[in-house]
Amino acid sequence: MKFRSWKNVIREGVKNTGRNRVMSMASIGAIMAALFVLGVIIATIINLNNAVAELESKVEITIYMAKEASEEDIKEAKSKLNSWEGILEAKFIDKDQALEDWRKEMGDKSYLLEGYTSENNPLPDTFLIRVENPQYVEDLVNKAKTLASVEEVRYSSDVVNSISGIARAVRFVGMAIVILLSIMSIIIISNAIKMSVHSRRREINIMKYIGATNWYIRWPFLIEGLILGMIGAILAGAATAGVYSLLLKKAQEPDNFLSIFGLLPLENIVYPILSLYLIIGCIIGALASGLSMRKYLNV
Amino acid sequence: MIKMTKVTKAYGNLKAIKDVDLTINNGEFVFIVGPSGAGKSTFIKLLLKEIEPSSGKININGLELTEMKRRDIPYYRRNIGVVFQDFRLLPDKTVFDNVAFAMEIVEASGREIRRQVPAVLAMVGLASKARAYPHELAGGEQQRVSLARALVNNPSLLIADEPTGNLDPVTAREIMKIINLVNYRGTTVIMATHAREIVNAMKKRVITFRKGSVVADRAKGEYFGEV
Numbered sequence: 001m002k003f004r005s006w007k008n009v010i011r012e013g014v015k016n017t018g019r020n021r022v023m024s025m026a027s028i029g030a031i032m033a034a035l036f037v038l039g040v041i042i043a044t045i046i047n048l049n050n051a052v053a054e055l056e057s058k059v060e061i062t063i064y065m066a067k068e069a070s071e072e073d074i075k076e077a078k079s080k081l082n083s084w085e086g087i088l089e090a091k092f093i094d095k096d097q098a099l100e101d102w103r104k105e106m107g108d109k110s111y112l113l114e115g116y117t118s119e120n121n122p123l124p125d126t127f128l129i130r131v132e133n134p135q136y137v138e139d140l141v142n143k144a145k146t147l148a149s150v151e152e153v154r155y156s157s158d159v160v161n162s163i164s165g166i167a168r169a170v171r172f173v174g175m176a177i178v179i180l181l182s183i184m185s186i187i188i189i190s191n192a193i194k195m196s197v198h199s200r201r202r203e204i205n206i207m208k209y210i211g212a213t214n215w216y217i218r219w220p221f222l223i224e225g226l227i228l229g230m231i232g233a234i235l236a237g238a239a240t241a242g243v244y245s246l247l248l249k250k251a252q253e254p255d256n257f258l259s260i261f262g263l264l265p266l267e268n269i270v271y272p273i274l275s276l277y278l279i280i281g282c283i284i285g286a287l288a289s290g291l292s293m294r295k296y297l298n299v
Numbered sequence: 300m301i302k303m304t305k306v307t308k309a310y311g312n313l314k315a316i317k318d319v320d321l322t323i324n325n326g327e328f329v330f331i332v333g334p335s336g337a338g339k340s341t342f343i344k345l346l347l348k349e350i351e352p353s354s355g356k357i358n359i360n361g362l363e364l365t366e367m368k369r370r371d372i373p374y375y376r377r378n379i380g381v382v383f384q385d386f387r388l389l390p391d392k393t394v395f396d397n398v399a400f401a402m403e404i405v406e407a408s409g410r411e412i413r414r415q416v417p418a419v420l421a422m423v424g425l426a427s428k429a430r431a432y433p434h435e436l437a438g439g440e441q442q443r444v445s446l447a448r449a450l451v452n453n454p455s456l457l458i459a460d461e462p463t464g465n466l467d468p469v470t471a472r473e474i475m476k477i478i479n480l481v482n483y484r485g486t487t488v489i490m491a492t493h494a495r496e497i498v499n500a501m502k503k504r505v506i507t508f509r510k511g512s513v514v515a516d517r518a519k520g521e522y523f524g525e526v
Contacts, residue, residue, distance in 0.1 A: 002406050206387055211377035212404040
C-alpha cells in the first residue's frame with residue numbers, strides 16, 4: 001500500500017475507535033484488567049525469584065558444637081571442613097569471641113550480659129560455612145552431622161524451598177487467571193470490532209464494488225483493535241506503576257509488615273512489564289479484530 | 300467484449316440463470332429487461348464476480364472470470380462502475396467526499412482527486428453541490444452523485460441496476476441523459492430496468508430474460524411482455 005493509503009486507513013481506524021465509544025471503553029477496561037493481573041503476578045514472581053536468588057547466594061551452614069566438645073574435636077572438625085569439596089569459606093567462631101561479639105551488638109544494653117564469663121558462657125563454638133554452590137548444601141549438611149561433638153547443623157534451604165514453592169504456585173494460578181482474562185478481552189474486543197464492522201457494512205459493501213482490496217478494508221479495523229490494545233496496555237502500565245510505588249512507599253515505613261520483603265525498585269519492575277503489556281495488548285487487539293472480520297469480508 | 304458461454308447459475312434446484320449464451324461488444328448500450336425473478340440480478344452479480352456460475356464460462360476482454368484468483372477481483376472491479384437503485388451513498392460524507400472515496404480506495408493521489416472529482420461532478424451537473432450532504436439532496440441528485448462515484452475512475456463498463464427505480468419520470472430522463480452521454484464517450488453500459496417508457500424511448504439493444512433464459516435479444520428493441 002502507498003503512504004497516502006496508510007494515512008487513510010489509520011485515520012479511519014482512529015475514527016472507528018471514537019465512534020463506538022462504549023464498546024471501546026469496555027474493550028480497554030477488559031484488556032487493562034487482564035494486563036494488570038498479569039503485572040501483579042509478574043511483579044510478585046520477579047520479587048520472589050529475587051528473594052530466592054539472594055538467599056541462595058548466601059546459603060550458609062551453621063554448625064553448633066556441643067558444650068563438651070574438646071579442643072581435639074574442634075581441631076579435627078576444622079581440618080575435615082577444609083578438606084571437603086564445595087566449601088567457599090569455613091569460619092570458626094569460638095564461644096568467647098561470640099560472647100564478645102554479642103556484647104558489642106548489644107551496645108549500651110550490654111549490661112544485660114554482665115553475668116556471663118567464659119566459665120558460664122551460654123554460647124557454643126560455631127562454624128559458619130559459606131558454600132560455593134547451593135547444590136553442595138545437602139551433602140555437606142549430612143557430612144557435618146557425622147563430625148564428633150556436633151550439637152546441631154542448621155541451613156537456610158528450607159526457606160529457599162518454600163519460597164520457590166510459593167513462586168511456582170503464583171506462576172501457575174496466575175497464568176491460569178491471565179489466560180482466562182485474555183480470552184475474555186479477546187471476546188469483548190472482537191465484539192466491539194464486530195459492531196464497528198457492522199455499523200460500516202454499507203461502506204464495506206460499496207468499497208468492495210469499487211474495487212478496494214481486502215487489506216484496504218481490513219486495516220482500519222485492525223488499527224482500531226491495536227489502538228484499543230495499546231490504550232489498555234498503557235493504562236494498565238500506569239496502574240501497575242502506581243500500585244507498586246505505593247507498596248514501595250509502605251515497605252519503607254519501619255513497622256509495616258511489607259518492610260520484611262526486600263522489594264525491588266520500581267524501574268526493575270515497570271519497564272519489563274510495560275513493554276510486555278504493549279506487546280500482549282497489541283497481539284490481543286489485532287487477534288480479536290482479525291477473528292471478527294473474517295466472515296464480513298465475503299462480498 | 301463480454302462473452303457468456305452456456306452460463307448456468309443454480310441455487311439448489313432453482314436455476315436463476317439457465318444456459319445463457321450472449322455477447323456484448325465494447326461501447327454497446329444494453330438494456331436487460333424482464334419480470335422480477337427472471338435472472339437480471341443474478342446476471343449482474345455474475346458480471347461483478349460477486350457469485351460464481353455453476354457451469355459455463357464468462358470472458359470479459361479476454362479475461363476468464365471463472366479462472367480469476369480471489370485477490371485479483373478488486374483490480375478487475377476497478378474497470379467497472381456500478382450504480383444501484385438505492386444510490387448507496389455514505390450519509391456522513393459530503394458529495395465531494397463520497398466521490399473522492401472511490402479514488403482513495405484505488406490509491407489515487409490527492410492532486411488527482413482534486414482534479415478529477417470536480418470534473419466528474421460537473422459532468423453530472425452537481426458542481427455547485429460538492430459540499431452538500433446526501434440527505435440535503437433530492438433523489439435525482441443523489442443518483443447523480445452515485446453516477447459520479449461510479450465514473451470517477453474512468454471505468455470501461457458501467458453497470459446500472461434499476462438506476463431510475465426510485466425516481467420520478469422527469470428526473471429519470473435526466474439520469475438517462477447522463478448515462479447516454481457516458482456511453483457516447485465510449486463506455487459500455489449494461490442497465491437492468493423495469494422502466495418500459497425509458498427502454499422504448501432510447502432505441503437500444505434490449506435483452507429480455509424470463510425464468511433464467513434469454514427469450515429475446517433485439518437491436519433497437521422495445522420492452523415487451525408483462526412486467
